[in-house]
Amino acid sequence: DAAIATIDADRFDPWIEVDVAALQHNAKTVARLAGGRPILAVIKNNAYGLGLTAVASVLEPMPEINGFAVVKAAEAIALRDAGVRKPVLLLALFSERDGEELARRDIQFSLCTDDAAARVLRAAGRAGKRPSAQFYVDTGMSRMGIPYHRAMPVLEKVAGLDIDIKGTFTGFTEDSDFDREQLRRFAEFTDTAQKNGAELGPLHAASSHAVFNYSDSHLDQVRPGIA
Numbered sequence: 001d002a003a004i005a006t007i008d009a010d011r012f013d014p015w016i017e018v019d020v021a022a023l024q025h026n027a028k029t030v031a032r033l034a035g036g037r038p039i040l041a042v043i044k045n046n047a048y049g050l051g052l053t054a055v056a057s058v059l060e061p062m063p064e065i066n067g068f069a070v071v072k073a074a075e076a077i078a079l080r081d082a083g084v085r086k087p088v089l090l091l092a093l094f095s096e097r098d099g100e101e102l103a104r105r106d107i108q109f110s111l112c113t114d115d116a117a118a119r120v121l122r123a124a125g126r127a128g129k130r131p132s133a134q135f136y137v138d139t140g141m142s143r144m145g146i147p148y149h150r151a152m153p154v155l156e157k158v159a160g161l162d163i164d165i166k167g168t169f170t171g172f173t174e175d176s177d178f179d180r181e182q183l184r185r186f187a188e189f190t191d192t193a194q195k196n197g198a199e200l201g202p203l204h205a206a207s208s209h210a211v212f213n214y215s216d217s218h219l220d221q222v223r224p225g226i227a
Contacts, residue, residue, distance in 0.1 A: 016049065016050060016051075018051065018054065018058075023059070024059075024062065027039060027041070027059060028062075028064060030222065031064040033211055034218045035215075037218055037219075037220065038066035038202075038220075038221045038222075039223075040067050040089065041067070041069070041225075042069045042224065043056060043068055043069070044069065044070045044072070044075065046075075048225065048226050052070075052079070052082075053078060056084050060084055060085075066087070067089065068087070069088070069089040069090075069225075071092040072092070073090060073094045073095070073098040073101075076090045076102060076107045077101060077102070077105060077107075080105045087166065088106075088108065089108040090102065090107050091144070092112070092144065093116070094119075096123070099122065099123025099126070100126040102123060103126070104127040104129060108132045108166050109123075109131060109134075110133065110136045111134065111136060111154075111163075112136040112144045114154060117161055117163060130164060131163050132163070132166050133163050133164070133165060134166050134167040134168060134169060135155060135165060135169075135200065136168075136169060136170070137151050137186060137189055139171075139185040139189075140173060140178060140181065140182050140185065141171050141172065141182070145171070148185045148186070148188075148189050151189060152192065152193065156196075159199070165200060165201050166202075167202045167204060167221075168190060168204075169204045169223065170185075170186045170205045172205060172206075172207060172209070172214075179210065179214055180216075182205075183214075186203075186205060203220045203221075204222065205217045205219055206218050206222040206223060207225060208225055208226050211227060
């Protein structure tokens with residue numbers, strides 16, 4: 001017992017101290033750099049290690065923050081459990097098992113695959129809710145999203161479904177030259193879609209790197225995370 005007590009007493013558990021004023025200052029700085037555009041705050045992966053609900057509780061009251069984005073269903077639910085009422089976007093796919101609860105909690109889904117709309121409608125049907133979602137266009141990063149060169153037919157099908165489209169977005173590779181090409185592809189897609197009468201919601205593309213380095217990409221709102 002003495003040996004165990006000695007080992008336990010000798011352990012050191014690291015922690016992170018977050019300066020609330022600094023976090024608020026950073027959010028205000030991002031908003032200023034983005035010309036006053038609203039911020040969709042990406043707080044995935046436990047808010048990059050700073051604590052998911054702790055960061056959300058600081059940012060949510062700020063008028064600069066329009067909503068939050070995460071990549072895991074559990075994080076989306078955790079935000080609602082913590083009292084977050086602003087929009088929450090789930091950037092990634094979700095399991096059939098989780099879909100009903102996500103829809104019930106008014107989580108926005110990401111239409112990032114050809115079959116995502118059907119999955120969303122099934123989930124919302126079980127929850128008895130009209131689903132909301134955002135359309136995710138892959139303009140070249142090739143991580144997630146519907147490839148831009150064949151996204152229009154998918155969007156046209158979605159337009160005929162009972163899904164409330166809350167936004168349309170893409171993600172950059174953060175290679176400055178290629179980011180410009182990605183933005184050109186995104187603009188070409190969204191311009192054509194809008195001319196055809198599609199409801200796209202706010203457009204967004206700028207992650208942290210683009211907020212600081214590529215003002216043309218700020219569009220209707222910005223989507224910083226690690227910044």
